[in-house]
Amino acid sequence: MLHSYNRRGPSPFKFQRMWVTYDSYGHLLKDAWDSDVSGLPMHVLVTKLKIFRLKLKSWNFHIFGNVHQNLWVLEDKILEADHILENGWDDDIGIELNRLKALHKKAYDFGYVPSQWGVDGGSWLVTQGSHFIFFVYPHLGGIGSFHTPRNCTPVTHLLYADDTIIFLNGRESSIRGCMKFLDRFCACSGQKINVDKSSFMMYSGTPSSVVQVVGSLTGFHRKSSVMTYLGAPICVGRLKVLYFDGLLTKIRNKLAGWKANFLSQGGKLIMIRHVLSSMAIYLIAAVAVPKSVLLNINRLIANFFWGSHDGKPKRKWVSWDAICRPVLAGGLGIRNIEDVVNSFRLRNLWNGFVNKSIWATFISGKYTIDNFSMPMYVTPRTASKFWKECAKLIPVLVKNSAWKVGNGDMNFWLENWGNVGILADVLPAEDHSHPMSLREAVDVDFIIPGLANASIILARNLYEGRLSADTDTRLWALTTDGIFTVKSAFMQTRNLAPSCPLARFFWAKFIPMKLLVFFWRAINRAVPVDVRIQNCNVSLASGCVCCMQRQIESFEHLFMRGDIASSLWDYFSPPFGIQRQDFSDFWEFIWAWFTAAPVGSQMGFLGILIPMVIMHRILKWIYDINPMFKVIKQSPSTIRNVLLTCRISLSVVRRKPVKVLRWRGVIRDNQGWIVAAFHRFYGSGTNNLAESRALLDGLDLCSQMGLRRIAVRVDSKLVASWYHYKSDIPWTLLRWWQKIRERAQDLDLVVSHVYREVNAPADFMANMGLSCRSDHNLWSNFPPRLVGLARLDRLGIPYLRNA
Numbered sequence: 001m002l003h004s005y006n007r008r009g010p011s012p013f014k015f016q017r018m019w020v021t022y023d024s025y026g027h028l029l030k031d032a033w034d035s036d037v038s039g040l041p042m043h044v045l046v047t048k049l050k051i052f053r054l055k056l057k058s059w060n061f062h063i064f065g066n067v068h069q070n071l072w073v074l075e076d077k078i079l080e081a082d083h084i085l086e087n088g089w090d091d092d093i094g095i096e097l098n099r100l101k102a103l104h105k106k107a108y109d110f111g112y113v114p115s116q117w118g119v120d121g122g123s124w125l126v127t128q129g130s131h132f133i134f135f136v137y138p139h140l141g142g143i144g145s146f147h148t149p150r151n152c153t154p155v156t157h158l159l160y161a162d163d164t165i166i167f168l169n170g171r172e173s174s175i176r177g178c179m180k181f182l183d184r185f186c187a188c189s190g191q192k193i194n195v196d197k198s199s200f201m202m203y204s205g206t207p208s209s210v211v212q213v214v215g216s217l218t219g220f221h222r223k224s225s226v227m228t229y230l231g232a233p234i235c236v237g238r239l240k241v242l243y244f245d246g247l248l249t250k251i252r253n254k255l256a257g258w259k260a261n262f263l264s265q266g267g268k269l270i271m272i273r274h275v276l277s278s279m280a281i282y283l284i285a286a287v288a289v290p291k292s293v294l295l296n297i298n299r300l301i302a303n304f305f306w307g308s309h310d311g312k313p314k315r316k317w318v319s320w321d322a323i324c325r326p327v328l329a330g331g332l333g334i335r336n337i338e339d340v341v342n343s344f345r346l347r348n349l350w351n352g353f354v355n356k357s358i359w360a361t362f363i364s365g366k367y368t369i370d371n372f373s374m375p376m377y378v379t380p381r382t383a384s385k386f387w388k389e390c391a392k393l394i395p396v397l398v399k400n401s402a403w404k405v406g407n408g409d410m411n412f413w414l415e416n417w418g419n420v421g422i423l424a425d426v427l428p429a430e431d432h433s434h435p436m437s438l439r440e441a442v443d444v445d446f447i448i449p450g451l452a453n454a455s456i457i458l459a460r461n462l463y464e465g466r467l468s469a470d471t472d473t474r475l476w477a478l479t480t481d482g483i484f485t486v487k488s489a490f491m492q493t494r495n496l497a498p499s500c501p502l503a504r505f506f507w508a509k510f511i512p513m514k515l516l517v518f519f520w521r522a523i524n525r526a527v528p529v530d531v532r533i534q535n536c537n538v539s540l541a542s543g544c545v546c547c548m549q550r551q552i553e554s555f556e557h558l559f560m561r562g563d564i565a566s567s568l569w570d571y572f573s574p575p576f577g578i579q580r581q582d583f584s585d586f587w588e589f590i591w592a593w594f595t596a597a598p599v600g601s602q603m604g605f606l607g608i609l610i611p612m613v614i615m616h617r618i619l620k621w622i623y624d625i626n627p628m629f630k631v632i633k634q635s636p637s638t639i640r641n642v643l644l645t646c647r648i649s650l651s652v653v654r655r656k657p658v659k660v661l662r663w664r665g666v667i668r669d670n671q672g673w674i675v676a677a678f679h680r681f682y683g684s685g686t687n688n689l690a691e692s693r694a695l696l697d698g699l700d701l702c703s704q705m706g707l708r709r710i711a712v713r714v715d716s717k718l719v720a721s722w723y724h725y726k727s728d729i730p731w732t733l734l735r736w737w738q739k740i741r742e743r744a745q746d747l748d749l750v751v752s753h754v755y756r757e758v759n760a761p762a763d764f765m766a767n768m769g770l771s772c773r774s775d776h777n778l779w780s781n782f783p784p785r786l787v788g789l790a791r792l793d794r795l796g797i798p799y800l801r802n803a
Contacts, residue, residue, distance in 0.1 A: 019060070028052075028059055074100060079188065151365035153358055160230055170202065170210060175217045199223045204236060232286040238385055244283070244293045251279055251297065255304045265521075266513030268305050269332055276301050277335045284337070285344040288386040294337045301334075315536070317526035321495060327507045330500035332520060335490070342393060343490035349390045349397055350484045354474050363387070371472065372437055374398065375414035393493070398422070400492060402477045404469035408439035416477070418462030427455050438463075502587070505594040505608050515612045522559070522615060523587075529553050558622075559615050560586045568614045576607060602730055665698040666786070667705070674790050676701060677778040691719045692736045695751075699743040701777065709748040720753040 019025050032052035037044045081097040084090065146167035148154055158165040168174045186192055198220045202211060211222060226235040226243050233243040254276065263271065280297055283289060302320055303313040324339070325331025352360045353371065364370065367387065369377055375398050379391040403410060403417040410417055413424045413432035424432045431450045441448060446459040467475075475482030478492060506519050521527055530544075530553035544553040544562055551557060559565050560580070569580045576596040583589035593611045597603030667676040680697055682690050691714065702710050714720055721727040722737065729737050 016060070019056070022063065024059070024063070028055055031055070079184065082184070148362075149366045151368070153361045153365065155358070155362065158229075163230060165229060170206070170214065172213060172217070175214055179217060195219050199227060201227060201234075201236070230286075232283060239287060239290060241290050241292055244289065247280055247283060248293070248296055248300070251276060251300050254279070255300065264514045265305065265307075265517040266515075269334075269517055270513060272301055272305060272334055276304070277337070277340075280337060281340065281344075284341050285347075288384070288389055289341070294341065297337050315528075317521070317528070317532075318524045322497075322524065325495070325497045328499050328503045329497040330503060330520075330523065331497070332517070336494065339490060339494040341389070342493040343486050345390045346393045346397060346489045346493065347484060347486055348386075349393055350476070352390070353397075354484070367391075371410050371415075371474070372435075373411075375411050376435060396493065400477050402467070402475040402482070404467040404473040404475060405438065405463075406469045406471040406473065408442055409437055409472055412436045412438045412441045418459075418466060419477075420462065423459070423462075427458070430455055502590065502594065505599070506612065508605075508608065510605060511609060511612065515609075515616055518616050518619070519612045522555075525555065527555060527619065529555050529558055531555065556586045559618060560589060562618075564618055564621070565614070568618070572610050572614070576603070600728075601734070665694055665701070666790070667698070667702065667707075668790065672790060672793055674782055674787065676705065677782060677786065678776065680775050687716070688718065688730070689733060689736075691716045692722075692733050692740070695719065696736055696740050696743065699740065699747065699749075702747070703743065708746075710750070712749065712751045713754045714751065715754055717753045720751055723751040 029052065032055050033048055035048060035051050037047045037051075039047075078097065078100050081093055081100065084093055085097065146155060146169060155167055157167060166178060168178055182193060198218075199222065200214060200218060200220050201223045202214070204224070215222060226233045226239075228234070233239060235243070280289070284294075298320055302316055302323075305323075306314045306316050308314060321336070322330070323332050324334050324336035327333040351357065352363045353369075353374065354360075367380065367383065374394055377391065377394055379388055383391070398415065399422065401416055402419045403415065405417055408417075413435065414422060415438075416422050417438050418426075420426060424430075430452065436448075441459070442463065446456045446463070448456075451459075476484040476488070478488040479485055500523070502523060507516060525532060532555065544551050544557060551562075560569070566580065573580060576593065578589075578592050578596060580589065583592065590611055593607050596607045665678050666674060668674050678697065678701060680694060682693055695712065695714065698712070699710070718727065722729050723740075
């Protein structure tokens with residue numbers, strides 16, 4: 001019986017049938033309808049309805065109050081009266097009980113309980129209510145409390161939706177009292193307990209006679225080993241591996257079928273990151289999962305990533321710890337399940353000391369730990385496995401904490417109360433073997449025996465610059481708002497490694513995941529070339545099938561010095577200014593490719609993508625060769641056939657007809673009169689090249705004429721967007737746009753886009769440039785057609801262009 005609920009946003013207005021049962025409702029309606037409202041009939045109707053709604057809300061709150069709360073209070077008073085009458089009859093209470101039951105029936109008939117009915121007060125109302133009534137009435141039927149350790153908050157029940165756990169002792173009177181309460185609850189609420197789904201648990205050494213009595217009184221069956229509550233296994237003692245067979249089976253079923261056989265390693269990586277790594281998160285956050293279960297999960301995921309052959313897992317060329325590193329540290333960014341466990345245990349530890357919950361109070365009382373003793377805490381041998389996993393992370397919590405100082409009850413030496421680090425680390429030369437709180441240090445003005453004067457001054461300055469609050473508040477130093485997040489804890493607890501210089505280049509969104517994983521394997525020497533296989537103590541005669549002379553197949557030979565590799569590198573390298581012969585190390589050669597052009601430019605994209613494609617196609621070609629070292633389709637004896645095997649053609653590619661570029665420009669004053677005109681012949685190229693060069697030539701011409709305030713109208717929307725930094729400029733045009741930017745620095749320049757029909761005079765000049773195939777500037781004696789087109793623009797008459 002959960003009496004509170006959360007609603008998002010304002011509740012919608014609903015008309016209640018109970019309102020019409022009151023006489024004052026009619027007067028309220030008449031007053032609202034007699035309101036003076038003018039306007040159209042529909043406006044008058046809507047306005048009066050709004051007025052009536054506002055009056056109804058105020059009237060409802062005054063007459064009926066909180067309907068749901070009144071109904072709950074009424075039910076509690078009925079139960080209280082029933083309990084009192086069971087102990088002895090009282091006429092006054094009996095009369096009151098009959099009145100309350102009549103009100104309860106009327107409330108359900110009409111759906112409300114008015115506040116005037118007098119159920120808001122009374123001597124029987126119990127205000128220390130909880131979700132379960134027997135918690136409110138602990139004396140009911142002699143229910144005995146469940147034994148908890150000393151200094152711990154008593155726990156009577158756990159409740160989540162319709163799943164409930166009740167804790168009580170095993171005396172027969174307690175069982176009878178609990179069942180009596182449950183029967184009353186069912187009678188009042190109209191709900192029934194599902195006996196088939198209900199059960200009880202007792203200590204394994206409980207006598208069978210006691211177990212039989214409990215079973216006969218409750219009608220429930222006994223759970224002897226483990227029970228599941230909210231998806232998590234609960235048992236007496238430590239959790240066993242077999243309790244998690246369901247989780248492992250669920251992961252195996254997810255990997256079965258086509259996924260393991262037809263997904264590339266890139267597809268498998270996506271599935272591992274977003275599906276498999278998340279399947280166990282709920283359980284590991286709730287319970288202490290055995291380490292062997294975590295190892296089995298890692299093994300299943302690793303076998304899925306590397307694949308299998310004839311039912312046997314393939315060799316794992318890279319360790320699982322290296323795979324689970326961040327991508328910038330040379331890993332694949334997969335979350336190691338053990339690191340995830342540590343991050344959740346750190347969250348449990350944080351909630352136990354920062355959040356004021358029942359669980360936090362229970363843990364603090366059971367293990368006798370507080371903010372002062374936390375840095376020096378020693379885990380008891382008798383502690384639970386769950387708490388041991390949490391307690392081993394206390395140094396991590398203390399190291400990454402800051403404080404808002406209130407009373408100053410934290411440890412003076414071993415806490416970061418000054419927000420510059422733990423004071424024992426800031427002053428390592430001082431004697432901090434005697435524990436004391438910050439409040440004790442403040443009381444003596446930091447004059448501590450053995451503390452040097454410079455350290456005293458430093459401690460005083462830190463205290464003056466502290467963050468103050470009414471109470472001591474621990475902050476999570478890894479977030480800007482001081483609130484703990486599992487993500488920041490995971491980044492702190494995971495195993496870190498030195499960064500990989502190449503990773504920031506090839507982990508890009510524009511590269512297919514299959515290529516990314518292959519290149520990652522190449523970096524980690526996880527490509528099964530002959531020399532790598534021989535290093536695994538496998539007897540193998542090495543001979544590279546890419547070469548006519550059958551040299552030893554090493555990684556550098558296959559991907560850099562072999563006949564196929566050298567031909568491909570020499571074919572693609574010249575545009576980037578890279579000579580393969582200048583490099584003795586393969587990865588220095590790849591670094592030259594990655595840094596040949598600015599990152600983000602088109603050449604930069606190609607400098608990253610081309611080496612990865614070449615390496616991938618070389619290995620793919622090797623896999624297409626049969627065991628007799630014969631090429632299935634083409635022979636690799638020539639460069640042309642090699643490139644065809646790699647799906648790269650050296651033949652002439654059919655392209656669109658090459659455009660002959662001519663461009664134009666007209667300079668006019670603010671009245672529209674022509675001041676100058678020019679046309680240019682740029683040879684062959686793209687329209688974007690011509691537009692860019694014409695803009696540069698026009699700016700140079702204006703500078704020669706001494707013009708500084710210039711408004712440029714271009715009929716290319718793309719060029720206008722380039723000028724306003726709204727689109728990326730192709731790397732082939734960068735040199736022209738660098739000059740345009742330099743010219744614009746000295747000018748008051750505005751660039752805007754217009755349609756081509758508005759640019760008719762410039763169109764005419766472009767045709768002149770095409771006919772004469774030369775560059776020319778016009779300062780006077782403009783062609784009559786050009787003058788006529790400019791006159792049409794001044795008069796606002798549209799220019800019609802022939803199709």
